[in-house]
Amino acid sequence: MSLHTVLFELGCEELPPKSLKTLRDALLSEVTTRLQSAGLPYAKINAYAAPRRLAILIEGIEGHQPDRVEERRGPSVAGAFKPDGTPTPAAIGFAKGAGIEVSDLIRIPTDKGEWLVHRKTVTGQSLDDLLPALLQESLNALPIAKRMRSAASRTEFVRPVQWVVLMKDATIIPATIQDFASSNQTYGHRFHAPAAITLSSAGDYLAALRNAYVVADFDERQQLIDTQVKKLADEVNAEALVPADLRDEVTGLVEWPVALRATFESRFLHVPQEALISTMQDNQKYFCLVDSNGKLQPYFITVSNIESKDPTQITLGNEKVVRPRLTDAEFFFKQDQKQPLAARQEKLANRIFQAQLGTLWDKTERIATLAAYIAGQIGGNVEHTIQAAKLSKCDLASEMVGEFPELQGIAGSYYAALEGAPSDVSTAIREQYLPKFAGDVLPQTLTGVSIALADRLDTLAGIFGINQPPTGNKDPFGLRRVAIGILRILIEKRLTLSLTDLVEQAVTNYATRIENPSKTIQDAKAFLESRYRSMYEDQGIEVDVIQAVQALNPVSPLDFDQRIRAVQNFRALPEATALAAANKRVANILAKETVSLGAIDTALLVEPAEKTLYETLEALEPKVHPLLAQSDYTPALSQLAALRTPIDAFFESVMVNADDAALRLNRLRLLTRLRALFLSVADVSLLQG
Structure with a gap:
């Protein structure tokens, strides 16, 4: 064929x-x-x-x-024929539906008896x-x-x-x-x-x-654009900003790409470069150029869809088009500077954050209170944190952010710096929105960390306080993203703060606006903790590892993360499967018994295997406890891997449920001590083989 x-x-x-x-x-x-x-x-x-x-x-x-054989099963042979061998109505009906006689049907044996089958060859189309x-x-x-x-x-x-x-x-x-x-x-x-x-x-x-001047292959066209853009950028010792979405969009706009470099007046460079870049990328689909330090240069690259005999005219046309947009950005920037950033606080008092939770200024005051508390806990500058928090939302009432909403925080940061605010204050105004998306950078200053946490915690507490949590795929306030942001900051900035404490502080700041504070605290904290699973699964952590740590409910996200890393490492050890099974067995035994407190009586350790297990515990505990005190869980679990052999020997030769009550209690206390040592890190009995 x-x-x-x-x-x-x-x-x-x-x-x-x-x-x-x-x-x-x-x-x-x-x-x-x-x-x-x-x-x-x-x-x-x-x-x-x-x-x-x-x-x-x-x-x-x-x-x-290709031709194919179609097979259709009918009634069983037992149900297809009467005792005298004549076909039943079921057999007749099946054959008729297939357009053949009963005698043309074939019989096939199965584990449930013989069945009538119609097979036909279907000619391929x-x-x-x-x-x-x-x-x-x-x-x-x-x-x-x-x-x-x-x-x-x-x-x-x-x-x-x-x-x-x-x-x-x-x-x-x-x-x-x-x-x-x-x-x-x-x-x-x-x-x-x-x-x-x-x-x-x-x-x-x-x-x-x-x-005919059409490059039909999307990927080839995109590569041509990349090559041309890089060449034009290299000619002026610059680097092109090429966001993936813009790159795809420009590729989708042209059949025959011709990249051209144009310029704009250097006077516009005193305007926040984010505003200039935003308008050139979003409105004009240009690629902006920056130097090695990321500073915007007075050039941009446009990709034309024609090979002009006079490309200068295209360049001049694009320069003419972009100039009014840059002028608008310059105008808004100058207008905003005619009054101090703090003067916009009054406008915030007239803007609703959420109908039941008050205005943006109400939110700002709550953020300032909570951020100050956090700054005090992590060694930040409380005075600067309060100053930054009070200014954090003021740029929402500015002309610049009104025209370029994506510049919230960025515009305020520029204005605060121009007014002589301390560097961590102006930087924190920008950092309050970080991280904006999965994988985004985190705030670098302690002031920014404090405000970023406070802002998110305030939103989380407020929305749960009015009983509007996310449901299904609906999350109008972006609380899932908010929660991941909180966890990431606490973990990656290595802050040993308690989730319960932070949520309680956030709820307290709402005073009478929240009708049921205790339920709000419980629900908001549970929601935050539920985000652990999705966050770690995205990192490739197995579900049983997450469950093993969640069983202990660590108060600090940083502590949770340290335990996760330790259990993930432990899970890869050759002893892990046996130790997980042994811990499960110990947990099942102890669940059926009530073990009174008390020391292990060495005189009642009569079997060699139980003596060895006790001696191993005695030797390990002085090594493990200091590691646990330092939250150094990975080497702690690695040390506990040495328990595999004595635990296996114990269960092979020792009867825990001895007839002698004193002997039984002593052995249960030994297992309780063993179990407690593992539970100081995680419930490894939940690990799967």
Whole structure:
């Protein structure tokens, strides 16, 4: 059977650039899945995407499905025939449904007796017959939030369709897809090569489009952009800022990328560079340039979709367009400086944080109180912390943040520095929102740490206090992200603060606004602790390790983390499985007994194995207890691994439930002491083998 090359291209009006890559990947996935389901093997499949097209190129594909045998089971032989051998209605009905006689059915033996079966060979369909429906189904399954119809067509897609190409080698596969008849005609660049292109063969697709100024391969186009941008940046000893999302969007905007470097007036550099970068990236889709220290340079790179005979005109046009936007940012920056940052506190008193929890100024005062408490606990500057907290939300009432919401905290940091605030104060205003997302950096100053924690704890306590916790996938206040931020700061900044204490302080600051403080504390703390699992699972920590530590309910997230690392290390030891099983056995024994307090009587240690276990405990405890006191859990558990042999020997030769009550109690006390030593780190009995 011969192999073929198949090309499918859907030509559209300009597709959404932000979702072009997603559409390409989804189309490839959907077509691949359906080809596999149809039993059509192929050598290679690729997807292509440019602003006006989505395409699939399949190489080395069979022209037909293979024939297949379908088997349908009917009634059992016992139920298919009467005692005289004549078929029952069940057998007759089954045969009739299959379009054959009962005598044509075959019998197959099973472990439950013989059954009647109908087998038939189904001839595979041709590729030409299968592809149209397969491709239409794939298009229908694409992740498109909003679909549209064009003209009188009732068929929907993300953008109006303009043409459809469907070819097998050099022939057109007749089909109607998205209401368009298939052909072998595609179109090149809208301006450089607007005429129709007749493809002589499916395999000519990429080359034909390249000759028409279209790089159809999304990844190749992106690599061209990367290379051009880097070359232009290197020419002025700068580095381009290329966020992944912007990189994908720009790639989705152009068919024939031509990068050009332009400039803006150096006077704009006194404006917070985050504002300049924000407007150039978000509004103009430019790549900004910075020096080796990350300082913005008076250049930007735009990626044009045409190869102009006079690129200077394009450069000048972009410079003309960006100038008013930078001027706006400069204007807002100057306007904001006409009054002190603290003067905006009055506006915060008129802005609602949450209807039941008061204004933004109410929140600011609570943050100041809690942050001061935290700063005192961690050795921070309490006076500076209160000053920074009082200013922390003031920039929300500024012109700059009103125009550029993403600059909250950043704008306030600039204004505070310009007013001569201490460096940790101005820095903390910026750091209060860190971390903003998973993997983001944390605050570096103790002042910033204090405010970042206080802000999140205040939100958590307040929302739980009015009984609006996250439910299912709904988390309107972002409390899951808030909780992870709290845990990350406490752990990664190595702060030995108690979650209970912090939550209690946060709830107390709300005074009468929270009707049931004790329930709020309990619920908020439980929610924080529930985040441990998702946080550590994201790090690849096994669930049983997390459960082993959670069983002890450590008060400090830092202590929790140290125990997690120790148990994860212990779990990898060769002795871990046996010790976990032994601890489980000990836990089960002790759960059934009431063991009175008291010392182990060495005179009652009569079996060699129990003497050895006791002596090993005596030798280990002086080594382990100092480690536990220093929260040095990893070497502590490593020391306890030496207990494997004496524990195994104990259970092999010692009867714990002895008839002699004194002997039994002494052995239970020995196991209690053993169990307590392991429980000083985690409940390793919960570890799985």
